[in-house]
Amino acid sequence: MMVKNNKKELIINGAIKVFAQKGFYTATVADVAKEAGVADGTIYLYFKNKDDLLISLFETKMEEILQRFSSLLASKHPADEKLRRFIHLYFKLIEEDRNLAEVFQVELRQSSKFLKDYHNQNFIDFLNLIGDIIHQGQDDGTFKTDISIHTMKLIIFGSLDELARQWILSDDHHENLKKTAGETSIILIRSILA
Amino acid sequence: MMVKNNKKELIINGAIKVFAQKGFYTATVADVAKEAGVADGTIYLYFKNKDDLLISLFETKMEEILQRFSSLLASKHPADEKLRRFIHLYFKLIEEDRNLAEVFQVELRQSSKFLKDYHNQNFIDFLNLIGDIIHQGQDDGTFKTDISIHTMKLIIFGSLDELARQWILSDDHHENLKKTAGETSIILIRSILA
Amino acid sequence: MMVKNNKKELIINGAIKVFAQKGFYTATVADVAKEAGVADGTIYLYFKNKDDLLISLFETKMEEILQRFSSLLASKHPADEKLRRFIHLYFKLIEEDRNLAEVFQVELRQSSKFLKDYHNQNFIDFLNLIGDIIHQGQDDGTFKTDISIHTMKLIIFGSLDELARQWILSDDHHENLKKTAGETSIILIRSILA
């Protein structure tokens, strides 16, 4: 079948919408069930509990996201071009699914529960995508080597993250994210180019 | 007496500690009261409710922080030197009060409640401190003018914020924040210097 | 099944008993739940809140009561006979369900909440049952017309109400309410008979 676990998907998508609107703690499981069009109890057939729903949501979507970046990173482009494309893809994804972006941005930052106790391998993997690009650039002489990859990847991710957050939280979304992506590429690449 | 509103301070500091450890939603008002060494009801003599406690906490501390930045910004230094000092002070504050940093980082980002519905003027003011430095630098020819102040200030803040977060969330705090501050200054200033 | 909304009934009956014994404000929702044999939360599946429970209780029971009076009033008896029967039925109902009577007598008179803010249509309807009898009697010449129906219906209701209250509050219920009903009929009808 094409549609595996249809209900599970419905619930995850309902949760994304509801968590984005109300926040994880303020939203109720009943809210999610209603949005997903299933009964409250059904959620517990697919997820251990409310926390597990958030984590599963994150992992499922994060895997999808990592895949969308993977071809980009497997390409033969020079490091600066890869970084440019990374940045554009990042903002494209944000624009495509604002609710998901909001859940990632706002809700996952939230409680120690999810960024401290819950060891977030997918997030680390994501950061390492950036690290890999920088690594490549430093290897082939495209990028400067005077700053640590660790610091640089956090600067890049932090920049994208904050720009995305402001765009999400602002009510006016006419503001073009593509233009922002262009500017951001210039600034960040300039800061690192050999 | 010298110490006015001693209880209010005790409560705010208790709240910072408890919210940092457990998260705003997971922490109970009773937890805060216990940490502050007051009765549960006492909290309601000083704060309207639990939400108000978080917001008051934020506003009180944010004002303190803004003041600590103000002399720096009133100084006669060139823009790049100001930015360098801004970055160092930022990390210094983070190191000084990790709990407060964590509350700001994690809890305030949290739910729409606090960054969407609650119009956060202090946060905007803080971002504008950075904007002012950039503005000065563009005016006197220190900084490039090809990128918008808006984008640039978010990149700077986002970078600092993310670096701070990783430092907070990592258990090993031997890692020197001063070194990070140095690296970050170099990168960010390089990206903008004329 | 025959019994629909079994739980709602259980709760209302529990509430009648508990409110009669402890009073509305002194009784807790947990008391009612325990008496009804349901969980605390179950009450909130059927009633919006504690106030709503009291109002719903009143409306449900008042409708039942109004129905028990309706055949009497639809009958072809002369007005004085109707009034006599009304009085007897009133005391009969009091005797049948002392707890309910007590809730009506004591708790509903209570706070502005329930007789001032809550516009009590059922109670007005009940008073008008008496008004209708008097009206009929004045029309067919059975009753005097020198006094207003409004005053007369309040006198009749107030008399019954006070007699009922004293009976309820007295511990000795050997005292026959039927005898009281007889006496009361004589007095009240005498006061109005043409």
Place this chain on the structure above:
Amino acid sequence: MMVKNNKKELIINGAIKVFAQKGFYTATVADVAKEAGVADGTIYLYFKNKDDLLISLFETKMEEILQRFSSLLASKHPADEKLRRFIHLYFKLIEEDRNLAEVFQVELRQSSKFLKDYHNQNFIDFLNLIGDIIHQGQDDGTFKTDISIHTMKLIIFGSLDELARQWILSDDHHENLKKTAGETSIILIRSILA
């Protein structure tokens, strides 16, 4: 001094106003203190607790009321004239102090606490004032003897009480209580006159 226990009086009068407006349970001790213009704690210098405040209020005012009736009853008038004057005085008092009337009418009926557990001697005394008039009337042949004094006094009191309540609860107080008093006198005396 003329004004003995000035504070105590202030508190009682504040309580009457506040209890009338909000109801005994809904009103807080702090509300009463504010209305009386004293500190919360001051109330506990004069009253054991909140319940005691209500009971003391009742007893103090009830004594005043009983005194106002006493000369009437000591007079040499025939029983029917006494009853007529009783009724007029009753409504006059209601009109004079609506708040007090409301507290007596609505709040004191309230919980078992005050009409069941609290043995209300003053109220019994008040009812007996009516009983005494009837007794006199039956002795001197003015009133019929076919009905018990007990029933009759409750009918009279219940009638006055209900008429007063409706007047209090209705917003329109243009309605003349004197006219009501007149009508009521006619009806009640007619029902009992030999």
Place this chain on the structure above:
DNA sequence: GATGAATGAGCCTTCATTCAT
């Protein structure tokens, strides 16, 4: 698998009462 009525633990909040000043 799916439902949703029922559960009951737990938390925010109120407020009568106390007591140091």
Place this chain on the structure above:
DNA sequence: AATGAATGAAGGCTCATTCAT
């Protein structure tokens, strides 16, 4: 006597979770 800040017990209500159907 008077104050009012502080207390903390207690209760209304919510909501994640379960389970009989």
